[in-house]
Amino acid sequence: MMYRRIRQPLSRLMLFRNSSSIILRQSNHPSKAASTVSRFQSSALPKEDDDHLEEYLREEHHRLKHLRNVGILAHVDAGKTTVTERMLALAGVVRSCGSVDEGSTVTDYLPAEKERGITIQSAAISFEWGWHNNKRGDDMKQNDKVDIQIIDTPGHVDFSVEVNRSVAVLDGAVLVLDAVAGVQAQTETVWRAITKPSLNNHVHFSEPEFLDVSSPTLQKSNHHGHEPLPCLALINKMDKDGCNFGRAVQSIRDKLPGANPIPTQMPLFRGNRSSQPLDLATIGANDALPSCIEAVSTEALGSSNGEFVGVVDLIHMRAILWPEMTRGNADNVENCVPRIVNLLQPETRQPIHRDCAVTQEALKARYEFVEALAEVDASTEEYYLQEQEPSNAELRAALRRATLAQKAVPVMAGAALKGKGVELVLDGIADLLPSPLDRLPPSVNLLQNDGRHADASGQVGLVPKRVRLGHPLHPSLLALAFKVVHMKGRGGGDGRVVFARVYSGKLQDRDQLQVITPPAPGEIAGKPRMERVSGMLELAGGRFNNIDGGEVKSGSVCALVGLKSVMTGDTLMLASETSMNSKPKRGKVGSNAGQDLVYLAGVAAPKPVLTVRLEAETSEQQSRLSEVLKLMSTEDPSLVVEETDSTTLLSGLGELHIEVTVDRLFREHGLRVTVGPPSVSFCETVKTQIETPGGLVNYDRTIGGTRLQAAVHLIITPNHPADYCEINNACTLLSSPVVTVGPDAREFLGLNQDLTEEELLVKSDIARALILGCQGALKRGTLRSAEMTNVVCHVENVDAEGGLASLKALPGALQAASAHSVATCLKENKAYCNVLEPTMSVEISLPNDMVGAVLSDLNNRRGTVGDVIMGEGVHGKSLVRGDVPLVEILGYANRLRSLTGGEASFTSEYKGHSPCS
Ligand code: GDP
Numbered sequence: 012m013m014y015r016r017i018r019q020p021l022s023r024l025m026l027f028r029n030s031s032s033i034i035l036r037q038s039n040h041p042s043k044a045a046s047t048v049s050r051f052q053s054s055a056l057p058k059e060d061d062d063h064l065e066e067y068l069r070e071e072h073h074r075l076k077h078l079r080n081v082g083i084l085a086h087v088d089a090g091k092t093t094v095t096e097r098m099l100a101l102a103g104v105v106r107s108c109g110s111v112d113e114g115s116t117v118t119d120y121l122p123a124e125k126e127r128g129i130t131i132q133s134a135a136i137s138f139e140w141g142w143h144n145n146k147r148g149d150d151m152k153q154n155d156k157v158d159i160q161i162i163d164t165p166g167h168v169d170f171s172v173e174v175n176r177s178v179a180v181l182d183g184a185v186l187v188l189d190a191v192a193g194v195q196a197q198t199e200t201v202w203r204a205i206t207k208p209s210l211n212n213h214v215h216f217s218e219p220e221f222l223d224v225s226s227p228t229l230q231k232s233n234h235h236g237h238e239p240l241p242c243l244a245l246i247n248k249m250d251k252d253g254c255n256f257g258r259a260v261q262s263i264r265d266k267l268p269g270a271n272p273i274p275t276q277m278p279l280f281r282g283n284r285s286s287q288p289l290d291l292a293t294i295g296a297n298d299a300l301p302s303c304i305e306a307v308s309t310e311a312l313g314s315s316n317g318e319f320v321g322v323v324d325l326i327h328m329r330a331i332l333w334p335e336m337t338r339g340n341a342d343n344v345e346n347c348v349p350r351i352v353n354l355l356q357p358e359t360r361q362p363i364h365r366d367c368a369v370t371q372e373a374l375k376a377r378y379e380f381v382e383a384l385a386e387v388d389a390s391t392e393e394y395y396l397q398e399q400e401p402s403n404a405e406l407r408a409a410l411r412r413a414t415l416a417q418k419a420v421p422v423m424a425g426a427a428l429k430g431k432g433v434e435l436v437l438d439g440i441a442d443l444l445p446s447p448l449d450r451l452p453p454s455v456n457l458l459q460n461d462g463r464h465a466d467a468s469g470q471v472g473l474v475p476k477r478v479r480l481g482h483p484l485h486p487s488l489l490a491l492a493f494k495v496v497h498m499k500g501r502g503g504g505d506g507r508v509v510f511a512r513v514y515s516g517k518l519q520d521r522d523q524l525q526v527i528t529p530p531a532p533g534e535i536a537g538k539p540r541m542e543r544v545s546g547m548l549e550l551a552g553g554r555f556n557n558i559d560g561g562e563v564k565s566g567s568v569c570a571l572v573g574l575k576s577v578m579t580g581d582t583l584m585l586a587s588e589t590s591m592n593s594k595p596k597r598g599k600v601g602s603n604a605g606q607d608l609v610y611l612a613g614v615a616a617p618k619p620v621l622t623v624r625l626e627a628e629t630s631e632q633q634s635r636l637s638e639v640l641k642l643m644s645t646e647d648p649s650l651v652v653e654e655t656d657s658t659t660l661l662s663g664l665g666e667l668h669i670e671v672t673v674d675r676l677f678r679e680h681g682l683r684v685t686v687g688p689p690s691v692s693f694c695e696t697v698k699t700q701i702e703t704p705g706g707l708v709n710y711d712r713t714i715g716g717t718r719l720q721a722a723v724h725l726i727i728t729p730n731h732p733a734d735y736c737e738i739n740n741a742c743t744l745l746s747s748p749v750v751t752v753g754p755d756a757r758e759f760l761g762l763n764q765d766l767t768e769e770e771l772l773v774k775s776d777i778a779r780a781l782i783l784g785c786q787g788a789l790k791r792g793t794l795r796s797a798e799m800t801n802v803v804c805h806v807e808n809v810d811a812e813g814g815l816a817s818l819k820a821l822p823g824a825l826q827a828a829s830a831h832s833v834a835t836c837l838k839e840n841k842a843y844c845n846v847l848e849p850t851m852s853v854e855i856s857l858p859n860d861m862v863g864a865v866l867s868d869l870n871n872r873r874g875t876v877g878d879v880i881m882g883e884g885v886h887g888k889s890l891v892r893g894d895v896p897l898v899e900i901l902g903y904a905n906r907l908r909s910l911t912g913g914e915a916s917f918t919s920e921y922k923g924h925s926p927c928s
């Protein structure tokens with residue numbers, strides 16, 4: 012087959028790699044099959060299955076170790092789609108690479124995406140890749156394979172929900188950077204999403220200092236639904252003028268908090284002096300490199316290096332050279348098969364060609380590589396201190412350990428468009444990124460039959476005492492629906508296709524599922540719903556073929572049809588395995604009836620920041636419009652639709668988000684709509700802690716002959732994400748208000764001191780009245796009547812003339828009183844309240860001579876400029892980055908076009924809300 016021929020040269024490349032047993036030893040998780048068996052037995056399976064079980068676990072273990080779920084994440088235009096397309100071509104999924112510029116890629120499959128050349132919906136796709144992890148004496152097959160499932164995510168952060176939901180189901184990530192621009196605004200955003208996955212959960216806020224122990228809700232609020240993602244970085248577009256590997260690596264170090272980039276390659280260039288193209292055909296594996304090849308060490312901060320021709324792999328000390336391609340030729344992967352040239356003698360490790368400058372430079376770079384690795388890996392440090400040379404296999408294993416522990420980000424170089432470097436990224440995915448066994452199972456919450464939920468995550472330590480639900484070796488099904496799309500003609504009805512990650516157990520066609528929707532904070536979980544899978548689709552971006560009698564095992568991602576009510580973020584369990592419907596299936600390895608119903612942390616959508624009014628042309632179209640919008644907001648939870656009798660309001664995360672939605676209305680559904688002027692969502696918060704004046708605030712009204720009387724004392728405190736100052740400065744992400752009830756109030760109301768507020772809501776009418784009263788009043792701030800956000804409203808105390816009995820008889824009195832107290836507290840403390848407005852971080856790419864004009868324009872728009880990177884030469888392009896309030900840059904695309912004669916382009920993304928004066 013086509014791709015085999017391409018893989019061959021690379022198998023030689025990997026000869027010195029170690030067996031994967033290293034991975035086993037280093038894994039944080041129960042990994043040796045035997046020890047897993049004993050843990051497993053104690054928890055899940057009947058004794059008589061012992062023999063079967065051992066074999067079953069061995070096979071499962073092997074399968075899982077060869078599985079990679081990875082996301083390609085980047086700023087828009089860095090080349091995600093191009094890299095993905097190249098991977099598919101290398102793996103033999105497509106004949107030749109499609110082109111973003113011609114709209115022929117596999118993963119960009121919405122018409123709107125093809126036209127705009129941006130990826131709007133992430134598409135999942137899976138393929139096999141040769142993994143050369145064999146070593147003498149090992150029973151591994153010569154040519155092992157990994158199953159790679161790639162989820163291509165969008166870079167435009169108007170679609171950040173897509174990024175968030177993919178992060179929730181990935182095991183590792185490849186960060187693609189532009190070699191000219193380095194880290195860009197959205198690179199920082201995806202970095203935040205992969206390193207602080209708790210932001211993907213519903214609840215994310217810091218614990219206010221004054222409330223040290225009083226609220227069980229706050230104490231459990233900082234749970235991570237998922238572990239941070241290990242990742243590797245590809246510096247793409249090394250063929251572009253002005254590319255700078257060293258600067259790009261440095262930008263990772265400087266701008267991505269906690270990232271420790273370790274280059275594993277040194278880029279090679281054909282020097283400017285030589286105009287002759289390289290003739291690779293005549294170069295043998297141990298030949299000298301042509302003299303025109305120059306090495307550029309990672310520190311070198313010059314650009315004009317000449318033509319990018321390859322890299323030195325610093326682990327194996329070989330030069331890998333790709334043929335020089337014109338753009339069209341590079342589409343065919345067979346034209347891009349690299350040559351591999353050894354730099355060292357395998358036994359003596361001495362340079363093959365002593366006078367080779369590239370080898371000398373590469374030895375220096377390797378020394379730096381080992382040095383950097385020694386800083387984060389104890390065994391490499393040992394070698395380093397004793398001035399011994401670790402073997403290639405040891406280096407590779409150490410790099411894997413450091414990557415999995417998120418102590419290192421291996422960095423590679425490439426030019427995907429010219430067919431250079433992507434093979435090595437695939438090898439890197441196999442070698443360095445985690446398998447599902449290397450990841451902690453997601454934490455789960457128990458859903459009890461009365462709708463009450465409690466924490467069941469129990470063993471969150473690094474080494475679980477036994478295999479728990481969600482671990483890939485656990486027999487019961489636990490899956491997360493992370494994406495919903497509607498595809499005409501698929502699965503009947505509205506064509507709903509649900510993408511799910513199976514964490515544990517397996518999912519088969521025709522299975523009956525329990526669907527559990529996670530409750531929003533402060534709300535009660537709904538009843539689980541029964542649904543039957545009526546088909547499975549193969550994951551081949553854009554071409555979803557039916558798999559008959561399909562089955563998906565743990566660790567994998569799948570596309571399901573027939574699930575009518577499933578939404579993004581829902582948890583899926585097998586009906587026959589759960590305690591609500593517990594008829595155990597006999598004799599089946601892996602059946603585990605009686606499993607409690609649980610739910611996983613859902614996938615949070617940021618609140619929309621921009622609203623427009625939509626109007627269809629006819630009243631008949633108007634009713635179709637609401638149907639279609641309903642489907643679209645199920646697909647994209649960051650799209651919010653509000654309808655009254657006369658108008659339809661559509662809210663989203665920015666202008667492009669709304670534009671793309673309106674575009675899809677027309678293209679996919681033939682609906683023409685008029686779009687009204689956009690309005691921006693403000694909200695309010697408090698600057699500092701405020702309190703009801705004089706403690707208890709009395710409420711006393713007689714309505715319809717009934718006297719409502721109660722008094723409530725409360726405190727409202729700012730509540731920002733834990734990284735508020737560190738990352739966003741004055742800009743903050745929004746979280747809904749949290750209401751807590753203190754010990755004195757609980758005592759007066761006769762409430763249990765240990766229950767969380769969510770539990771109180773379910774168990775006590777009177778607590779419910781109190782909390783709902785506060786929540787209702789927090790919907791309107793005092794300055795602009797905008798919603799209050801990022802606050803904790805803490806009820807200190809409650810009183811009533813008629814005592815508890817009168818409140819029990821009339822909970823409405825308490826509800827009215829708590830609402831009144833919140834309103835009074837805000838009104839009396841106006842000076843300490845603040846209006847927040849959405850702020851966008853913008854990045855403008857423009858010709859050098861226009862920088863001045865654009866900067867002064869940004870200044871007039873209340874913008875703050877972060878950095879300006881001037882391009883080289885008269886015709887160079889500069890980059891301007893900064894933050895601007897959203898109201899000020901509505902319609903900025905037009906303004907920028909007229910300001911620069913169409914020569915500038917910009918991206919903007921919602922960064923957070925910041926105080927507005
Ligand atoms: P995405 O937005 O991250 O998916 O980026 P795309 O894959 O759509 O690529 C954006 C643009 O960069 C397209 O015009 C590509 O042709 C171009 N591009 C991608 N990779 C390379 C590369 O290696 N070198 C150069 N010069 N251009 C590239």
Ligand code: MG
Nearest residue numbers: 091092129130
């Ligand atoms: Mg793309």
